[in-house]
Amino acid sequence: MADHHQWVPKARNYPRERKDYSLERQPTRAHPLSGLQRPTPSSATSKEAVNGGGVSSKTSSASNAKSAARTTGAKSAGFIDPLSMMSADFEPAVVEVRGGGGGKTAAPLTKEQMIGSWGVKKESILSKFTTTERLTLTSSYLSGDDRVVTVTKSNLVADRIQSRLEQLDSFEAGSMKEMLNLTQQEYVNKIDQLHSKLQTAWRDDQRVTALKIAIQLSKLLADISPLQFYPSKFVLVTDVLESFGQLIFDRIAEKGGSPGLGGKEDYNAEAAKETCRNWFFKVASIRELLPRLYIEISIMRCITFLEPRSVFAEMVPRFALMIRGIGDHLVASYARCYLARMVIQLAPEILPKSIVLVEDFVASMQQLGLTKLKRKLTDQKLDMSSYVLLHQPALEWITDCYAKQSGVEGLERLLRMAEDSNYTGLLLNCVMTSFKADLVSRSPMKICALIQKNSEDVFPTYILCRTLGLCLMNADTDPKERKKIMNEIWSLVADQGNPQSYISAAEIWVEFAAKFFTVKEVNRVLGDIISHLLPDRAYESCSAVLLQILERLIKHLRSFSLLLSMDKFMPFIDMLQKEEQRLEAAKLLLDAYTKYHQDSAIDPVIINGVLFASKIVHDSISSLSSEDEKRSASVLVCGFLRRIEFGSDFERQLNFYADCRGAFSNLDDVAEFLVHAVNNLAMSARAIQRGHHTRKTAAFVRACVAFSFITIPSLYDIPAQLALYLESAEVALANQCLGQADALIKAAIQLFNASKEELEVFATKMKPAGKIAAEFASNLLALMLVVPDPPEQGILYLVRGILNTIQSCDELVKRPLQMQLLAYASAARQEDYAYHVEGIDSNDRLYGPDPDFLQELDNIASTCLSELLAAVAVLHNAKQNAQAIKMAHELLDIVLAHGDLTKCQSALAILVGFVKTYDPKTVASLRKLAESRRRTDGTAWECLLELL
Structure with a gap:
């Protein structure tokens, strides 16, 4: 039995302690964040910068209005918050990186800015251009056992020459072997193996072997079958060639005694120059045009060891003339692409000269024999437009390089070339993709005319319509021309017979209409989409795009009253038939309502519509749903509920919450939110009545407490239940509902007593079971300090219940609770408690001494x-x-x-x-x-x- 120790609490004077231990405060004239404040640009300048001389869109006008409202509100309040000021009127800094207006040349780009986009384009090519056909690869380095050539290093020139000659003799023509029936992945793996062997050969000082591997890889680009895989093959091979060129460059730099340096005009190391000349002579001795061309382009960076950088301007036309000797148009197109890729890395200042590559491309395509080509494409089971699309990545990269250093004149020049070409669509699409949207938007009607001239058999019209729409969406167009552009393009979009092609173009122009026109035009466009997709249930194959259209509509038509005012909106939503599609649409609507809905007026139509979407999200949750899915659904539903306020009609608000409790019974987080909301509702009623309830408001408050008392047991999370019981008891106590407060406290104690062994289920590393229990006990006893004992139950009735519960707890839980009880007993023995509830006589006044x-x-x-x-x-x-x-x-x-x-x-x-x-x-x-x-x-x- 434990020794008995007497506890005697010290007498407390709480008002004096608050005075003695509070920190001294001094008034300050300066805001602590005022050092972050920056000068605000004038509104006139801001409008001119955004709207381009007075032309404003709906979006920019709305943002300016909100900004003005924030600024005006801050000034009228007599206090300027630096954080609000920073976010109110500042536009992000815009750096011109492409051709600007008025024919002026844009500021030069850095090398990193110019070459950075190739990685993105490369990944796009590899994912888009694939094949299921079997592939063939010819090489002398992947057959049978790997040949190992040992090179003995020697300082004698004769010995080195003899070693190289032995390497050349060891690889005869008869050693070439053809690998057939390779899958795409196997083909990629073989290319990677050759790349690895090239690097290994280079490390082992087998320069000739490395060169031969590079030559064999370059020869693979002469084989265009299967056609649809050629762009990916180009990416795989040129990555290896670029690595090979870098190895040679580094080798030459080392020869000069300065590893890592390169490209300097005053580089005069004779050893480096000699090695550089030898490599160019070796490459020049390659008999076949294609491997000689590719390898010389890959090592063109090394010319800076021999000549000044200005020599690049002479090399580009020479390479362009060499490419004209390639017989196949697809092979020639990608050879030009590789040349442009190296130019943008090595000499971006000569990018304007890349116009010769575009001119050669257009000229070569003009000479394309359609009859012979169509026969060839038939054998490959490919149509003409699909073949032309194979050229797009190559031409797009070339025009992109040209656009980086050209302005309006460059755009007009390419548009004239497109107008005179038989392949208007291909060149026009690349031009619109490459040039800055502000430049493209200056000639919208001319581009519309070129799109109408396009031959559908050669290039898909819907792609041109989609690209133009993307450009106009990101630029300020003349408001007088918007409707005319919309009519011209939409007629082309509506003529598309393929539902996939139609909806791909319509997706962008729906957003165009939503951004620049009224809901009347948007409604008309939605009606046209419905009429195109309803026959043969074509909408079933377009569900992903329909969801994107919905997202674009919500982005610009943020008012739900506008969305629901369109009679075609709900039929459009009805085309989303599958359960997962309707779920995604419901999530989009809920998320948008939470973010954008600002109207304080309660519209039953809107509430019912969003409530229906909330039920869809709720009904998607089952016992098999993950915690993340439940959490995501709860956030959306709670966001919607948080926006619904019926003003001073508290009874209607409570009835709405009661309906939601039944509608969202699967989501504990929603039930928890509803309890918090109803408790807040009760406290709002108390604030209005200033703590003195009438018969009606007292009944309403008791109804709120009853709502919480009924709802809390439905939760699974026991710590959450305990916290809500205490919160609801505090609300009941503040509203003089002593019977309800006692019932809630008893329920909390009984729940803790019944589930104290289960707290480990809800424990975490940061919050073990003992800490959960101690936190509950601390909050409970803090509340118990001001709760008077029920007269019919005797002294400290509820406290004795807590003490009995503690005695049956586990040691890890019991000890923290006893410490909290010790602190409570000390506070409860004071003559005057630290705090009271208005209108409630606590035990210090009830019992006294x-x-x-x-x-x-x-x-x-x-x-x-x-x-x-x-x-x-x-x-x-x-x-x-x-x-x-x-x-x-x-x-x-x-x-x-x-x-x-x-x-x-x-x-x-x-x-x-x-x-x-x-x-x-x-x-x-x-x-x-x-x-x-x-x-x-x-x-x-x-x-x-x-x-x-």
């Missing part, structure tokens, strides 16, 4: 103190010193904070002696604390100093 009441508190406190000291001794005897020290520290904190040190000396002596023995580092802190408090609290802290 009643000896029975005080004796009961002393018995509870002394029992808890004795058991806690015994627990420390048990842990110490069990050699669990770490836990014993932790508990001793926590208990010592309670004693120092709440106990009368002059009358609790036995307990204080035990704890201080334990700390001095096992944690001597704390002694100095305790001594410093006692000395500082002795000046104000007198002899109480001298007891502690004597023990230390």
Whole structure:
């Protein structure tokens, strides 16, 4: 049996303590964030910059209005918040990186800006141009066992020449072997193997072997079958060739004695120059045009060891003339692409000269024999437009390079070329993709005429319509021309017979209409989409695009009243038939409503529509749904519920929450939100009544408390239930509903008693079960301090219930609760409590100095103190010193904070002696604390100093 220790709390004077321990405050004239404030640009300048001389769109006007409202509100309030100022009127800095208006040349781009987009384009090509056909690869380095050639390093020139000659003799023409029936992935793996062998050969000083591998890879680009895989083959091979060129460059730099340097005009190292000439001579000796061309382009960076950088301007026309000798148009197109790719890396200042590559491309396509080509495409089971699309990545990269250093003149030049070409669509699409949208939008009617001229058999018209729409969406077009453009293009879109082609183009122009026109035009466009997709249930294959259209509509028509005012909107939504499609649409609508809906007026049509979407999201949740899915659905639904406010009609608000409780029963987070919302509703009613309820408002508050009491048990999360019970009890107490408050507290105690063993299920590493219990006990006892005892139940009825519950708890849970109970007993024994609830007489006023009441508190406190000291001794005897020290520290904190040190000396002596023995580092802190408090609290802290 544990030794009995008497607990005597110290008398507290809370008003004096608040005064003594509060920090001094001084008024300040400067806002602490005022150093972050920046000057605000004038509104006139801002409008001119955004709208381009007075032409404004709906979006920009709305944003300017919101910005003005924020600024005006801040000034009228007499206080300017620096954070609000920074976000109110500042537009992001825009750096011109492409050709600007008026024929002026844009600011030059950095090398990183220019070559950065190739990685994105490369990934796009590899994912788009694939094949299921079997492929063929010819090489002498992947057949049978790998040949190993040992090179003996020697300082004698004759020995090195002999070694190279032996390498050349070891690879005869007869060693070439053809690998058939390779899948695409196997083909890619073989290319990677050749790349690895090239690097290995280079590391082993087998330069000829590396060159031969590069030649064999270059020869693969002469084979265009299968056609649809050729762009991906080009990417795979040229990546290896670029690596090969870099190896040669680094080798030459090392020869010159300055590894890592390159491209300097004053580079005069004779060894580097000699090595460089040898490599160019080796490449020039390659008999076949295609491998010689590709490898020379890959090493063209090395010319800077021999000539100044200006030589690049002479090399580009020479390479362009060489490419004219390639017989196949597809092969020639990608050879030009590779040349442009190297030029943009090595000499971006000569990009305007890349116009010759575009001219050669157009001229070669003009000479294309359609009859012979169509026969060839028939054998490949490919139509003409699909073949032309194979050229698009190559031409697009060339025009993109040209557009980076050209302006309006460059655009007009390419448009004239497109007008005169038989392949107008291909060149026009590349031009619109490459040039800045502001430039393209200057000639919209001319581009519309070129699109109408396009031959559908040669290039798909819907792609041109889609590309133009993307350009106009990202530029400020003349408002007078928008409707004419819309009519011209939509007639072309509507003529598309293929539903996939139609909806792909319509997706962009629906957004164009939503951004620049009224809902009347948008409604008309939606009606046309419905009429195109309803026959033969074509909408079933277009569900992904329909969802994107919905997202684009919501982006610009943010008002739900506008969306629902269109009679074609709901039929459009009805085309989303599958469950997962309707779910995504519902999520889009809910997310948009949460973000954009600003109308404070309650429209039943809108509420019912969004509530229907919320039910779709809710009904998608089942017992198999993951926690992330439940959390995501709850966030959307709670976001919707948070926006619904019926103003001062509190009863209607409560009825709405009651309906939602039944509609969203699968989502615990929603139920928890509803309890918080109803509690807030009750407190709002109290605020309006200023704490003095009428019969009607009192009944309403009791209905709110009853709502919470019924809803809380439906939650699965026990810690959440406990917290909500206490919150609801506080609300009931604040509204003088003592019976309801008692019922809620009892329910919380009973739940804790019944589920204390299950707290481990909800525990985490950061919040173990003991901490959950201690947190609940702290909040419960803080509430119990102001809750008067029920007259019919006797003194400390609810507290005794808590004490009985604690006795049956596990040790890890029990000890923190006893410490909280010890602190409660000390606070409850004061003559005047630290806080009260308006209109409620707490036990300090109910009992006053009643000896029975005080004796009961002393018995509870002394029992808890004795058991806690015994627990420390048990842990110490069990050699669990770490836990014993932790508990001793926590208990010592309670004693120092709440106990009368002059009358609790036995307990204080035990704890201080334990700390001095096992944690001597704390002694100095305790001594410093006692000395500082002795000046104000007198002899109480001298007891502690004597023990230390």
